[in-house]
Amino acid sequence: MLARTLTHTLVGVEARRVEVEAHLARGVPSFTIVGLADRACQEAKERVRSGIASAQLEWPMRRITVNLAPADLRKEGPGFDLPIALAIVAASGQVPAERLLGHAALGELGLDGRVRGVGGVIVAAEAARRAGCTRMLCPVEAAPEAALAGIQPVPVHDLGEAVAYLRGEWLPGPVAVAEAAPAADVPDLADVRGNERARRALEIAATGRHNLVLAGPPGTGKTMLARRLPGILPPLALDEAIEVLRIHSVAGLLPPGRPLVLAPPFRAPHHGASMAAITGGGPGPRPGEASLAHRGVLLLDELPEFSRPCIEALRQPLEDGVVAISRVQGRAVFPARFMLVATMNLCSCGGRGDPTAECSCSPQRLAVFRDRLSRAVLDRIDLVVVVPRARAAELAGPPGEPSERVRRRVAEARSRLDCAGPELGAAAAALLDRAVERLPLSGRGRARVARVAATVAALASCDVVGAEHVAEALSYRVPRELEPA
Amino acid sequence: MIRRLRRGAAAYPALLAAIHDPPACLHVRGAAPLSVLSLPAVAVIGSRTCSPYGAQVARSIAREAAAAGAVVVSGLARGVDAEAHRGALEAGGATVAVLGCGIDRDYPAAHAALAARIAETGLLVSEYEEGVEPAPWRFPARNRIIAGLCRAVVVVEARERSGALITVDFALEGGREVLAVPGEITSALSRGTNGLLRHGATPLLDPADALDAIGVLAPAWAPVATSSVAAAVLAALADGAGSADEAVRATGLPAGAVAGALTELELSGLIDCAEGRYRRRAGLRA
Numbered sequence: 001m002l003a004r005t006l007t008h009t010l011v012g013v014e015a016r017r018v019e020v021e022a023h024l025a026r027g028v029p030s031f032t033i034v035g036l037a038d039r040a041c042q043e044a045k046e047r048v049r050s051g052i053a054s055a056q057l058e059w060p061m062r063r064i065t066v067n068l069a070p071a072d073l074r075k076e077g078p079g080f081d082l083p084i085a086l087a088i089v090a091a092s093g094q095v096p097a098e099r100l101l102g103h104a105a106l107g108e109l110g111l112d113g114r115v116r117g118v119g120g121v122i123v124a125a126e127a128a129r130r131a132g133c134t135r136m137l138c139p140v141e142a143a144p145e146a147a148l149a150g151i152q153p154v155p156v157h158d159l160g161e162a163v164a165y166l167r168g169e170w171l172p173g174p175v176a177v178a179e180a181a182p183a184a185d186v187p188d189l190a191d192v193r194g195n196e197r198a199r200r201a202l203e204i205a206a207t208g209r210h211n212l213v214l215a216g217p218p219g220t221g222k223t224m225l226a227r228r229l230p231g232i233l234p235p236l237a238l239d240e241a242i243e244v245l246r247i248h249s250v251a252g253l254l255p256p257g258r259p260l261v262l263a264p265p266f267r268a269p270h271h272g273a274s275m276a277a278i279t280g281g282g283p284g285p286r287p288g289e290a291s292l293a294h295r296g297v298l299l300l301d302e303l304p305e306f307s308r309p310c311i312e313a314l315r316q317p318l319e320d321g322v323v324a325i326s327r328v329q330g331r332a333v334f335p336a337r338f339m340l341v342a343t344m345n346l347c348s349c350g351g352r353g354d355p356t357a358e359c360s361c362s363p364q365r366l367a368v369f370r371d372r373l374s375r376a377v378l379d380r381i382d383l384v385v386v387v388p389r390a391r392a393a394e395l396a397g398p399p400g401e402p403s404e405r406v407r408r409r410v411a412e413a414r415s416r417l418d419c420a421g422p423e424l425g426a427a428a429a430a431l432l433d434r435a436v437e438r439l440p441l442s443g444r445g446r447a448r449v450a451r452v453a454a455t456v457a458a459l460a461s462c463d464v465v466g467a468e469h470v471a472e473a474l475s476y477r478v479p480r481e482l483e484p485a
Numbered sequence: 486m487i488r489r490l491r492r493g494a495a496a497y498p499a500l501l502a503a504i505h506d507p508p509a510c511l512h513v514r515g516a517a518p519l520s521v522l523s524l525p526a527v528a529v530i531g532s533r534t535c536s537p538y539g540a541q542v543a544r545s546i547a548r549e550a551a552a553a554g555a556v557v558v559s560g561l562a563r564g565v566d567a568e569a570h571r572g573a574l575e576a577g578g579a580t581v582a583v584l585g586c587g588i589d590r591d592y593p594a595a596h597a598a599l600a601a602r603i604a605e606t607g608l609l610v611s612e613y614e615e616g617v618e619p620a621p622w623r624f625p626a627r628n629r630i631i632a633g634l635c636r637a638v639v640v641v642e643a644r645e646r647s648g649a650l651i652t653v654d655f656a657l658e659g660g661r662e663v664l665a666v667p668g669e670i671t672s673a674l675s676r677g678t679n680g681l682l683r684h685g686a687t688p689l690l691d692p693a694d695a696l697d698a699i700g701v702l703a704p705a706w707a708p709v710a711t712s713s714v715a716a717a718v719l720a721a722l723a724d725g726a727g728s729a730d731e732a733v734r735a736t737g738l739p740a741g742a743v744a745g746a747l748t749e750l751e752l753s754g755l756i757d758c759a760e761g762r763y764r765r766r767a768g769l770r771a
Binding site: 194195196197199200215216346352353355358362363367386387388390391394397434435438439456459460468469471472474475476479480481 | 533534563564593595673726728729730731733734739740741742743744745746747748749752758759760761762
């Protein structure tokens with residue numbers, strides 16, 4: 001009296017195959033789950049028992065042992081409820097066990113037998129497809145996600161429906177591959193008056209996916225500008241959107257019904273965030289803000305207020321585009337290729353750079369403030385713009401260019417940049433050499449300026465990077481105020 | 486290597502020997518020959534907390550003075566002093582830092598790197614031997630040496646009761662020229678310098694004024710070729726410091742072109758940038 005179902009557990013954003021074996025033996029009725037099940041998974045016992053009863057099925061009065069294999073892999077979360085219930089039902093002969101072949105299953109059970117949604121369905125569905133399964137029993141709301149993974153979903157409302165399907169009494173309707181959800185409302189750049197330089201920098205950053213820092217005294221519109229960046233980013237390609245979908249699915253953050261979002265993600269964690277919240281972590285590692293911003297924007301408002309470990313932890317994703325989290329249990333790698341946008345003041349009192357206020361910081365306080373910015377992170381910022389306090393006349397000016405128009409330019413320039421990309425011309429190289437001599441510019445800094453110059457040239461529809469493009473790129477280098485004393 | 490220069494020695498600077506209490510012995514650190522101390526020198530001094538304007542002006546004056554062959558003397562303090570040393574180093578000239586502590590000490594510690602750069606091409610000077618701690622009363626004494634080494638003293642920015650005014654008193658006592666950089670009357674940082682002007686100090690309207698005061702000829706100014714966009718941006722900055730956005734509005738040019746022009750002007754040494762505002766260099770005749 002043995003039956004098996006196939007399911008998956010998540011390790012980071014990867015799924016590992018787990019076989020659920022249910023064995024019924026004679027003896028005093030009992031129910032045991034073995035195979036390194038965590039607490040949520042152990043509690044499956046109670047949900048499965050009630051769920052089976054509520055679905056008008058019989059609870060076998062036997063000694064029930066459920067094994068989750070491989071036994072050395074930690075199993076987490078409530079997604080095992082449905083496969084456990086199905087294995088028990090099959091083991092007790094209430095559905096034909098051979099019908100379970102070629103099926104994967106995933107879902108949490110309610111006490112009334114209802115199948116509830118769980119995170120990471122797309123990841124599990126992809127793994128199931130690779131493992132040779134053709135169908136997957138899953139919660140109704142997760143069906144579009146499973147369909148995106150190229151597996152035939154069997155969306156079930158409750159356990160009863162799943163059993164009816166396995167007995168061949170009921171067939172689910174076809175599931176359409178979900179359409180992309182419309183982009184969320186993003187504030188428009190037209191709201192920003194003046195600030196031409198910062199707007200230009202935003203456009204360049206959006207085109208070349210460059211990291212950007214907006215620095216300046218408080219109240220000059222740094223955050224306002226940064227929040228309008230998503231509005232000028234071109235939509236994601238389908239494969240990028242699916243990468244994003246995987247991460248957001250694992251984190252349980254998908255919009256219900258229409259999981260596919262083509263708008264690049266935008267994450268703005270508060271500066272009180274812990275390091276684990278930024279990079280991801282926990283015993284069974286979960287994605288952090290850096291991963292949730294994959295293929296999108298990570299906005300760190302008031303960068304120097306973030307804890308030093310948080311900022312330092314961004315070095316790896318900024319360099320490699322991934323966060324690797326090592327735990328005793330194993331290692332999880334989360335993709336984290338994001339655009340970093342940060343805002344900051346020029347000193348701790350905020351008066352620096354404001355002609356109408358006087359900075360009251362002592363030299364020591366200034367030095368402490370500058371030291372808080374990690375050299376290593378600053379070295380990975382391509383564009384730094386000092387946003388000065390605007391004059392009243394500027395704020396009375398006409399509204400700025402709307403995001404829509406900027407986005408079209410960005411998309412066009414990006415396609416040019418992504419094909420071949422402009423080459424560095426002779427005049428451009430000469431200017432770069434001169435700049436390295438005259439300015440505090442490291443080798444890495446030089447490469448960074450060249451990259452930004454290529455983006456500027458792409459925006460100008462040029463095939464060759466000219467001196468004027470390098471000159472503009474140089475104007476976004478780290479200003480002296482932020483360099484260590 | 487530390488050298489000693491006793492009063493009465495041939496290399497002991499004559500100007501310093503002429504003040505009423507010259508130090509009995511000067512301790513000298515740095516690679517430059519001792520004769521640097523006897524070259525025409527100008528002191529560039531001022532407040533430790535200075536505005537971007539003060540920092541820029543101090544640097545410009547020192548740069549031009551050093552380029553003309555004059556020695557720039559200051560006190561290695563934060564703010565104006567450090568900017569003056571940096572300006573002179575930028576121009577590849579000799580600069581002398583007079584310390585208010587033992588000759589082997591770098592005070593403030595944050596300027597250790599600057600002191601090392603000064604020692605490469607210039608001199609650090611102190612009347613205190615090795616190991617002497619910095620103390621509040623040593624700095625006014627140090628100021629008499631700064632004034633004593635120079636033919637003229639330029640005060641860039643000073644509050645009403647700034648230590649720089651002590652140096653001015655020593656300079657006047659020793660019969661040296663005193664110049665003050667005019668500042669905004671609303672700025673507390675210029676209260677001291679504007680007060681000096683009221684009492685008859687020579688206003689410094691151009692870095693060349695400092696050279697005139699010590700009798701050094703300013704080199705002929707060579708016009709720098711600029712693109713038409715850069716010329717327009719430079720003209721937009723004629724009325725004082727402005728942000729890039731203001732230059733965009735004044736010229737009607739796109740932000741990208743203005744950004745490129747600002748870099749061009751910066752690399753040509755025609756403007757400086759501080760805290761997001763661009764300012765034409767002092768003494769720019771264009």
